[in-house]
Amino acid sequence: MSAALSIGEVAEETGVPAKTIRYYEQIGLLPEPARADNGYRVYGARAVDELRFIKRGRGLGFSIADVEALLGLWRDKHRASGDVRALAERHIREIDEKLAELETMRAVLADLVARCHGDERPDCPILESLSSEAPDDCCHHDP
Amino acid sequence: MSAALSIGEVAEETGVPAKTIRYYEQIGLLPEPARADNGYRVYGARAVDELRFIKRGRGLGFSIADVEALLGLWRDKHRASGDVRALAERHIREIDEKLAELETMRAVLADLVARCHGDERPDCPILESLSSEAPDDCCHHDP
DNA sequence: GGTTGACCTTCCAGCGACTGGAAGCATTAG
DNA sequence: CTAATGCTTCCAGTCGCTGGAAGGTCAACC
Known part of the structure; x- marks a missing residue:
């Protein structure tokens, strides 16, 4: 036992x-x-x-x-193994969505960081980008 | 005004x-x-x-x-623009960690799905993997 | 026998970042 | 007068735990 x-x-x-x-x-x-x-x-x-x-x-x-x-x-x-597989496939699609979102964020941030000299001077493309007048429909989010 | x-x-x-x-x-x-x-x-x-x-x-x-x-x-x-940049860089590192974690998950899942025939038969590598005797220290998580 | 200390039990509260809903004024249109 | 918005407040729920308080239990040690 x-x-x-x-x-x-x-x-x-x-x-x-x-x-x-x-x-x-x-x-x-x-x-x-x-x-x-x-x-x-x-x-x-x-x-x-x-x-x-x-x-x-x-x-x-x-x-x-x-x-x-x-x-x-x-x-x-x-x-049925098909049920298990369907669940796993749906989960993979969710992961892919998160991956795409994170990769977009990463790319934007890396670009901003590269353009920011990062010293004691106050001018900073990162803050400028966050406060700019441009439309901010760049990043999609889940419902 | x-x-x-x-x-x-x-x-x-x-x-x-x-x-x-x-x-x-x-x-x-x-x-x-x-x-x-x-x-x-x-x-x-x-x-x-x-x-x-x-x-x-x-x-x-x-x-x-x-x-x-x-x-x-x-x-x-x-x-100082350096402060902003430091914050952004730290955030990029966090994103990289999440990306690595999700990519590992995705790879494991994709492999399991590929090996699962996904029909009415009950045998399924996905469930077998989840219940196997193998050590499960495969996926690291944040503290 | 007393007293640690490690374990177990329960329940309640909090994290992050909202989101939904109830109950009740304010304002305007018809 | 009524109905429809829009605003106010506050409370509760989401997800997946995690921490803490207050107390019961057990084995070992002096």
Whole structure:
């Protein structure tokens, strides 16, 4: 049978802080674990696996809602891999949007920094650009 | 003299929602405007300029705190352009970190998606990767 | 037996940067 | 007179945690 672990041991094992584990339980991402006589949470190997899954999903930038969906698909032995792939593809598109936005910002900033001599003199193209009369519809943002 | 504008007109003029303008005032980013007899906020051209400045700074990804600092430097006629440049350079480094993180995520996801056939069959490298026994120290995150 | 100290429990509050909504005046048009 | 805007305030929610307070529990040490 699988070893019984306290929340601290699971935290140690998975690298997910105990506070975060309780939080995941609170929002329903993790099932409520069994309790020892003293009220302490008691976890098995399954919880460790699920937490590792969650941690990796979060590490790839999936939202909690997405991780919840992926966890559901993972538990479902009859899932279609197409569903998983669709979720991942949508996430890649979101990442691409953020990348494009950040790259635009970076390019504008790098240009401004290059044109700013950066000494004690007060004239500065960076501030001039931020306060100029030009239209500022340059940077698109999500709705 | 400069035209007196209501909050709605300033919002229209700058593209910053009235709610956000009030929020900026509340957190001290914008000074409290004059009030008409009926209690309505009354703005001048200066507030419009400052809001445009803020909007552009936010559009370049600067935090509110950074925008506040930039606004201070902008108002200070004796500022050193080096201070502005240092702030912008630090921001570029933060953007570079986010870019690197997102690019790593994207690469991992793209690889997983490519290896997932994505049909009705349940076997899926994406889920396998999330649940594998391999160490998951692959993705670094900020402290 | 007493007392640390490390662990566990609960609940509440805060981060950033807004955004939405409720409840209530002000002003203007019809 | 009423309806439609627009303005005011304040409170709550978003997302994903994280910190802290106040207290219970357990093993070890003197």
